[in-house]
Amino acid sequence: MNVLEVKQLTKKFGDFIAVDNITMSVKEGEIFGFLGANGAGKSTAINMIASLLRVTKGEIEVLGKNIAKHGKFAKMNIGIVPQEMAIYEDMTTYENVYFFAGLYGLRGAELKERVIEALAFVGLGDKHKSYPKNFSGGMKRRLNIACAIAHRPKLLIMDEPTVGIDPQSRNYILGSVKKLNEMGCTIIYTSHYMEEVEEICTRIAIIDHGKIIAEGTKGQLKAIITNQKNIGIEVRSAENLDRSKLAGIAGVNQVKVEDRIIKITSDSEINNLNRIIQQLMADDIEIRSVEEHEPSLETVFLTLTGRSLRD
Amino acid sequence: MNIFRIALKEIRVIRDPKMLLFLLVSPLLIMLILGTATTNAFNGSLTVGEINVLYKNTSTSSELSKYWDDFTGQMRQAGIHLEGAIDNTDGKLKVKNNLYTGYVEITDSGLMYYANSQSLIESDIAQSVFTAFTDRYRLAAEVSETDSKQADAIMAGYGGAGYVVEESLNAARKPGAMDYFAIAMTTMFILYSAMTAADLIDGERKRKTAVRLLAAPVTKMEIFIGKIAGLVMVNAILIFVVVLTSKYMFNAYWGENLGLVFLVLITEILFAVSLGLGFSYVLKGNAAGTVVMIIIQLAAFLGGSYYPVEDATGILATIASLSPLQWSNAALLEMIYADSFTAAANAMLLNIGFSVVLLGIAITMMRRREGL
């Protein structure tokens, strides 16, 4: 069964169209990735699904029921981890989760059990009495998640849950997401981080200017741009590099320099590796190694949207 | 049930000892300072208390005149000064000019009392005393047809019938400085809850927790009502403690009908909360807080929180009557010192009426809005 069904969903803010006629579905057990640059419309789409924004046009079904008619049912079955931290800093972690979970009809011993379970799940089991105002960014993010899962939602919507935290907390969160998914929770996961989406998502939608411009598994998405190849050249020093000369070579679409690695995206049909190497030699740049990869998801994104995920 | 949970969260403040101490100590401290520092002013002639009534006796009945003279003597002992006017004095004008609490004309057809609208309590007291006097006189007049001794007794206040005068004499108790400021600080403190209210819903928006509340299976109305109910309850509890502390620790006089006092105070809490909420919906962002703060301070200044405005005259009196604190303060004073419940009923009606309007505006705006 489809946990989520979205049909021709549109959201306008005045004349501005933030979400433009999107149609998609999420099946039970999926981790569905929502990939898009800043302002692409990810949060707006998610917020309509979670009944936080009014729908301008279109339909949303959660577990087969239209949310316009069965709002309460949809809300009971959805958990949302908002992009911005939504916790009470003057209440303990326990009280935070207890309060929010209590709004989902949980009572007494069951409520307490669920709160303890949720806090343990995000690794805050020993912090029941602590106040989040003293927490690190990562711990706050984890509490933000605990507040969303204590009522055991069928569909968990996570809006950039790993923004601005240390790698350790991020790994913990990614691990939790996978574990939740294994326990039967369907997840919609929004992120700026390509690696995260690549690592955990079973299916991905790329959203740009409010439209879904591509959707599928990683393999399917990469197949869209089989006409692209990535070349990575490690050099001793890229200081003397004249990027415009490289970009002028036939077939080369993009040249990026990261530290001592020159990353080139090029049409796969054109064999231009020799010319690239010749150019580097002419500029007196010492080559350490050369690699050719199949396109990454990042390349897919770049090619489709014409912009980089992160500004 | 959800309303209850949301309300309960607001009451949490009470659990925080530091916050609680601050909330309770500040009004009590100001009460103590003003109540003791200004005692002299209250015993002087400027403030509430001095009741000077001008009278003109044109009655031809020697009986009535005799009783009236006795009565003036009795009243002087009770602190009500009845002063005979010279024939050509315009008593009503003198009252209008706030020179007297009231003016009485005694004619053969009875007593006419002209009250001073600016010193409500004193006027009320005087009026009830005169009512008692006329009642007794009527009774005595009837009795005297058969038994003039008993009539004299009635007028002297020894008769079994009608202890009205004695009640009225009790009512002539005047508020001391502590009595006055216990009331004034309590009502002012209540008005300050408008500040908390201005941030009640906006605070949820700022903290982004509004998102979570809205995502939960709770309606906007439930959130709204829950939060208001919580805040009203918190303030009711605090006020309860403040009033009882002032009563038993500072010996402030709150009258015989504490229940009704609380009822008036609770309607004022509702009014204050609605005021803050209403403005937080009409004005965006921090503007609401600033405007509410100005309103509170003006209301406090004009409404008699720092000095009694009962004796104010002219424009100041008119402006004072616009202060929501003035309604409640005057109503409480009248209720406590003159046993007059009409003022209390009016104040409650005003408080509730304004609350309904302000909450109506807030709810309409909230309904239109996405989010809270």
Ligand SMILES: Nc1ncnc2c1ncn2[C@@H]1O[C@H](COP(=O)(O)OP(=O)(O)OP(=O)(O)O)[C@@H](O)[C@H]1O
């Ligand atoms: N309440 C609003 N009123 C007007 N415009 C809005 C509103 N909310 C969002 N927008 C606009 O809609 C567009 C989509 O915003 P949205 O927050 O959905 O993007 P996003 O993909 O989540 O971006 P980010 O990665 O920065 O979170 C943006 O241009 C934003 O400015």
Ligand SMILES: [Mg+2]
């Ligand atoms: Mg967003």
